[in-house]
Amino acid sequence: MGFALRTALPPELATEQARVETLAKHYGLDTYPVMFEVIDYNQMNEIAAYGGFPTRYPHWRFGMEYERLAKSYEYGLSKIYELVINNNPSVAYLLEGNAHVDQKLVMAHVYAHVDFFKNNFAFAATNQGMNSSGEDIRKWIDTFANHAALVRRWSDKLGHEEVERFIDLCLRLENLIDPQLPFRPEKRRSSEDADGDVPNEEPALLPVNRDYMARYINPDSFVESQRKRMAAEKDKERIFPLSPVRDVLGFLLENAPLERWEHDILRVIRTEAYYFMPQMQTKIMNEGWATYWHSKLMTEHLCNESDVFEYADKCAGVLVTQPGQLNPYKLGVELYRHIEHRWDHGQFGREWEDCDDLAARRAWNTQAGLGREKIFEVRRLYNDLTFIDAFLTPEFVEAQKLYTFGFNDRRGRYEVDSRAFAKVKQQLLQALTNGGQPVIDVQDANHGNRGELLLMHHSDGMDLRMDWAKEVMEALERVWKRPVQLTTTVDSKPYALRYDGKDHLQTPTKD
Amino acid sequence: MSLRIDLDHARFKSIVRGKIRQGLKRYISNGELIGKQGGEIVSIPVPQIDIPRFLHSSGKAQGVGHGEGEPGDPLDESEGEGGAGKAGSAPGQHALEVDVSLEELADILGEELELPRIEPKGQSKIDERKDRYTGIRQTGPNSLRHFKRSFHQALRRQLAAGTYNTKRPIIIPIKDDMRFKSWKTSVTPRSNAVIIYMMDVSGSMGDEQKDIVRIESFWIDTWLKRQYKDVSTRFIVHDASAREVNREHFFRTKESGGTIISSAYRLANQIIEREFPINDWNIYLFHFSDGDNWGSDDTKVCMRLLSDKLLPAANAFCYGQVESPYGSGQFLKDISAHFGTDERVITSVIKDRDAIVDSIKDFLGKGR
Numbered sequence: 001m002g003f004a005l006r007t008a009l010p011p012e013l014a015t016e017q018a019r020v021e022t023l024a025k026h027y028g029l030d031t032y033p034v035m036f037e038v039i040d041y042n043q044m045n046e047i048a049a050y051g052g053f054p055t056r057y058p059h060w061r062f063g064m065e066y067e068r069l070a071k072s073y074e075y076g077l078s079k080i081y082e083l084v085i086n087n088n089p090s091v092a093y094l095l096e097g098n099a100h101v102d103q104k105l106v107m108a109h110v111y112a113h114v115d116f117f118k119n120n121f122a123f124a125a126t127n128q129g130m131n132s133s134g135e136d137i138r139k140w141i142d143t144f145a146n147h148a149a150l151v152r153r154w155s156d157k158l159g160h161e162e163v164e165r166f167i168d169l170c171l172r173l174e175n176l177i178d179p180q181l182p183f184r185p186e187k188r189r190s191s192e193d194a195d196g197d198v199p200n201e202e203p204a205l206l207p208v209n210r211d212y213m214a215r216y217i218n219p220d221s222f223v224e225s226q227r228k229r230m231a232a233e234k235d236k237e238r239i240f241p242l243s244p245v246r247d248v249l250g251f252l253l254e255n256a257p258l259e260r261w262e263h264d265i266l267r268v269i270r271t272e273a274y275y276f277m278p279q280m281q282t283k284i285m286n287e288g289w290a291t292y293w294h295s296k297l298m299t300e301h302l303c304n305e306s307d308v309f310e311y312a313d314k315c316a317g318v319l320v321t322q323p324g325q326l327n328p329y330k331l332g333v334e335l336y337r338h339i340e341h342r343w344d345h346g347q348f349g350r351e352w353e354d355c356d357d358l359a360a361r362r363a364w365n366t367q368a369g370l371g372r373e374k375i376f377e378v379r380r381l382y383n384d385l386t387f388i389d390a391f392l393t394p395e396f397v398e399a400q401k402l403y404t405f406g407f408n409d410r411r412g413r414y415e416v417d418s419r420a421f422a423k424v425k426q427q428l429l430q431a432l433t434n435g436g437q438p439v440i441d442v443q444d445a446n447h448g449n450r451g452e453l454l455l456m457h458h459s460d461g462m463d464l465r466m467d468w469a470k471e472v473m474e475a476l477e478r479v480w481k482r483p484v485q486l487t488t489t490v491d492s493k494p495y496a497l498r499y500d501g502k503d504h505l506q507t508p509t510k511d
Numbered sequence: 512m513s514l515r516i517d518l519d520h521a522r523f524k525s526i527v528r529g530k531i532r533q534g535l536k537r538y539i540s541n542g543e544l545i546g547k548q549g550g551e552i553v554s555i556p557v558p559q560i561d562i563p564r565f566l567h568s569s570g571k572a573q574g575v576g577h578g579e580g581e582p583g584d585p586l587d588e589s590e591g592e593g594g595a596g597k598a599g600s601a602p603g604q605h606a607l608e609v610d611v612s613l614e615e616l617a618d619i620l621g622e623e624l625e626l627p628r629i630e631p632k633g634q635s636k637i638d639e640r641k642d643r644y645t646g647i648r649q650t651g652p653n654s655l656r657h658f659k660r661s662f663h664q665a666l667r668r669q670l671a672a673g674t675y676n677t678k679r680p681i682i683i684p685i686k687d688d689m690r691f692k693s694w695k696t697s698v699t700p701r702s703n704a705v706i707i708y709m710m711d712v713s714g715s716m717g718d719e720q721k722d723i724v725r726i727e728s729f730w731i732d733t734w735l736k737r738q739y740k741d742v743s744t745r746f747i748v749h750d751a752s753a754r755e756v757n758r759e760h761f762f763r764t765k766e767s768g769g770t771i772i773s774s775a776y777r778l779a780n781q782i783i784e785r786e787f788p789i790n791d792w793n794i795y796l797f798h799f800s801d802g803d804n805w806g807s808d809d810t811k812v813c814m815r816l817l818s819d820k821l822l823p824a825a826n827a828f829c830y831g832q833v834e835s836p837y838g839s840g841q842f843l844k845d846i847s848a849h850f851g852t853d854e855r856v857i858t859s860v861i862k863d864r865d866a867i868v869d870s871i872k873d874f875l876g877k878g879r
Contacts, residue, residue, distance in 0.1 A: 046516040055515065063523030064560065066516045164522075171562045309667040324576045324586040331577070405586055406573040414586040417573070427575050438565050457565070468563035 009036050013094070013103055016302075020107040023297050028376065029115040032136075033089035036107070040096045044080050045069040047093060051276065052085045053144045057151035057268065058160070059167055081314075082106040086117040086126055086279070088138040101307040105294050105314060108302065112293035115379075116286050122278040122383050125182030140275060147268040154261045166262055170269040172475040175437045177273050178246035179281065204230075244441040244456065249273065251442045256480050266479070280435045281383045288332015289379050291318065295333070324405055324414055331400070335387065338396045339378060340371035361395075385432040392428070394421040438464060443487070453480045457488035464488055473499040526560065528619055617737030620730060624871060627878030629738045629793075629826075642694045651691025660690035704739040704793040704826075706732065707782065709775040711800035713750040714767040715837035723833055724799045725762045727867050731797065734875055739793065745782055749775035751805070755782065769805045772798075772842065773812040780820045794825040797874070801838025810842065814849045822855050827879040830858045831870060854879070 009017065017036060024031065039047070049066035050056040073079055081102065084092040092110040094103050117123050118136070129137040155163045178184075204226060205218045245251045249270040252258075258266065279286070295315065303311050319330045342348055346366025355361055382390065396402075397419070404417040404427045417423070439458040447454035453476065457464060469486070476484040476499070483500035487509070498505040576586070620626070647660055665684035669675035675682070708728055710716070736742045746761035747753050753774035756764060779796060787794060804810050821828055832843045843858055850856040859873035860866070 042514060046514045049516055049519075058519060058522075060519055060523040060526055061562065062516060063519035063521070066520050067523060168562065172564055174562075175564050175566075305671045305673075306667065309663070309670050313663075321577045323578055323580070324574065326575050326577065401577050401579065402575055403577070403580065403582075404573060404575055411585075416576075416580040416582050416584045416586065418582055424575055427573065431574065436567070438567055440565055462567045465566050465568040469565055471563035472565050 009038060009094075012100070013038070016100075016104050017107055020104065020111055020297065020302070023301055024108075024111040024115070024293070027293070027296070028372075029111055029293065030119060031090070031111055031114040032087075032118055032138075034084075034110060034114055035089055035091050036094055036110075037091065038094045038096050041073055041079070042070075044083065044093060044095055045073060048080050048083055052083050053141060055141075055145045055148045057148045057167075058155065059164065061171070082109055084110045084113045085141060086123060086138065086275075087140045088118075088136055090114045090117065091141065099310055101303070101310045102314060104302045104307075105298055105311060108294040108297040109290045112290040113286060115293075116282070116289050119380050120278070120282060120285070120383075121381060122281050125278055126275055143275075144272070147272065150264055151268060154264065158261060163261070163265065166265055167269070169475040169478050170266050172472045173249055173252070173479070174269060174273050175435075176248035176440055177270065177277065178250075179277060179434060181247050181250070182274070240445050241442060244443050246439070246441045248440065248442055248455070251445075252479050255445055258479070262479075277435075278383075281385070284328040284332040284335075284384045285379065285382065285387050286332070287329045288334075288336050291329045291333040292336045292375075334400055335391055335396065336375050336378070338393070338399075339391050340375050342371075342393075343374035344369055344371035346370075385429065388425065388428050388432060392421075392425050397421045397424050438462065440486075447485060451482050453482065453484045455484065455486045457486060459489040459492075461489075461492055463490060463492065466490070469497060470499070470504050473497055473504065477501050530560070613733055614737055617733045620734055620871075621737070624868070624876070626734065626872070626875045629735075629878055640696055640698050642696050644692045645695045646693045647690050648693040649687075649690065651693065655692045657690045657692055661688050664688040664690060703741050703743070703791060704735055704795060705743045705745065705783075705787050706735060706795045706797065707745045707747065707779050708761065709747040709749065709753075709779060709796070709798040710761065711750070711770055711772070711775075711803075712748045712764045712766045713770045713803070715770075715801050715803060715835050716833070717835055720801065720833040720835050721762055723861055723864060723867060724831070726864070727799075727831065727861070727870060728797070730867075730871050731795075731874065734871075735795065747775050747778050747782075749778075753778040770800070770803050771809050772800065772804045773809050773816060776813055776816040776821060780816065780824075783821075783824050789824045796821060796825050796828045797831065798829070799831045799833055800842060801835040802832045802840035802842040803838050804842050804845075807845075810845050814845070817850075817856075822853070825855065827874075827877070828856050829874045830856070831874070832858070832860050834860065834862050 013036070017034075021031075021034070045066055047054060048069055049062045056062055069080070079095070081095060081098070082092065084090055090110075090113075092106075092114075094106055098106075117126075126138055126140065127136045128139060128143070131137055151163065151167070205223065208214045208217050241251070249266065253263065253266050253270060298307075298311055298315075319327065319333070321327050321330055345364055346352070346368035347361070347364050352361070352364065355364070378387065378391070398421075401419075402424045403419045404423050405414055406417045407413070408415045439460075440455055441458075442453065443456045444454040446452070455476070469488070473484055473486060483498065485499075486497040488495055488497060490506070490508075494509045496505075496507050496509045498507070580586070621628075647657060661684050662682055665682045665688040666675065668685075668688060669682060708724075710721070710724055712721075732742070732744065744758065746756050746758055748756055748761060748764045748766070749770070749772065750766040751769045751771045751774070755778065775798065783789065783794060804813070817828065830843065830846055832838075832840060834840070840860075843860065846856065846858060854877065857874055857877060857879075859870040861870045
């Protein structure tokens, strides 16, 4: 491996691991090999600060995250129990000194995560190929270590400050990636290119009154040069890119005039952003799945009498809910259980949908027994957005006491807004769409025929945070090295933001 | 053990310190940190160190939660801001305040003002014992019984023994279930310092003047506490007569009437002679006044008290003259004339809040 194995698993935990693994297999969980390491809390905080990886490129924000984690640990506010990396083989960490029952719980939890990594479609985007025996290659620990080495090399050459400044700029653009990119057929754009061609018009010639003079007034050489000039004119006007590009980072990487070191760093940031994307898209599903399985394995197999108390205490801690917050573990596991229950009882399909009789719905049971099968299918084919969209039911919203909340300006406080199914669902979907990030794409790389970059924010009624938007514009200008413009909204009215390297302009535009 | 993250951590801290440093002058003159002082930690608001991104403005913050409550009911106060409830969004937003220990704050102050470290006088060491609750044990006095842990233990025992009935959930701890807080005693050597603050509270010292003294004394405390393991503070107010007060009274007392400074010096001397043997203690005397004294006779008495009693005892005698519309400022001239270049006497004129920083530097910049 590309990193040092610090602590091997002590024998009693190795025995537990073998047990957990056998059980996981028995239930049909399909995982990569899992390697556990036992580390102390300082190491745990370090690795957590690095997003789960043993090595990352040098950057102060990891130090900031470490500070936060270390502080919350010291003050007893929070403690990280488990960490697992989407890698093949998967690497997971156990906290030294945790109670034995906690370690069992974590192991069960981890095996379910790894099953999810391997099988959920969103994570297919993190495949780095396939080896000769048809297994996924995911050597992300090595990749991240290589990134670290690359950035360090440039830092040594150019100075840490210079490189850090550029990383800071790139990080401002980190969320400008395309969630669908891994699933688009490659190079679709080039085929569109061909369709886009318009037949050549006749070149403009000088007026000719007498046919026999034509050869002299418009000699062939002149006609030819006119034709060339028009073609050149056309090229200049050609819109690039032909269709808007959501992968702004990728677009900049290909088209911005970057130095080699800048190119390397932007590529590192982009690759890592795409690596983490599936985890953002499946937080509820992934944690819910892991919680579902640790509960099942612990309560049905792994807990002995003396463990139950500790286990119940920990589990309650994981599933605790607080006002105004959504606990992804809780929401996820309950929704899987809801789905399992429905498919076990045959509560799906046309007849079920059409049934309006509440009592009949409640008592509905065709003994279908398809629950387990269904949740395995769900964990393969859905992400948080589609999970909620497809399986949230009014019954579930009521049983889980879900509500929407908002800020009441008049009273200056957050208040429960509604418990209506439609509102809850809509609010959830809105928060999950594009991971709650604004949708922004590249419209034109030659805006106004001046080589300026034009981006478009598809606002959907939601404004951008303006002070930050301006700082991102500055970063874009630094990378693109020409003025940049963003079409967006201010108070829901169309506006153009522009930054030319010196001044910010903010002007209303007409639709 | 050194970790890979240490470099990133150090880098982050130096960025934060840089930000604090830039704002230090403002914090000092506003006195905004003093109100926040709680124990050993102050929270300092730090300019954003989040990475700006294209994000939706959080103006109309809303989200989904689970739990009780009718529409219109308020959510818990402690509930987070904007991003709360947005499942699946990026991990934690960071607080805008950074906790800095008073020690760290003193270091920043020291670096920024280039204050020299103080060499403690008289290496006499007194061992100090401190008790702290550090753990749980199975025996102890009832007064230290840990209820939650005792009941946890009882529940655990009943579960294991199968005597816990979910229908009738009653838990009865027995003697073996009891858990007690345990403590550790730590012994640390200390070098001692005492700061005696004296302030003129006669009619001519207004609220603004006192506020300046309050802010300045906070920073002096912070710095000296960094230099010594243990720092005691004493407070003397005076008009025509002097008396010892506690910290709160010190900044609140308002008297009218005349000013006899020697009364304060005499009281300071009594305190020192009574409680702080000069061989064991580093003694700091700070006197703040607007510079009026009742008659040159008393000023002479003051000078004599200083040179005979106070200066031989003290590491430094610091006189801060706070400008007020009524004060004549004569006393500063008298002191300067009398002591000239004596290193033990440090004077400073504090015109307004903005001058506090320079004044701190005057007082503490000598490294005494």
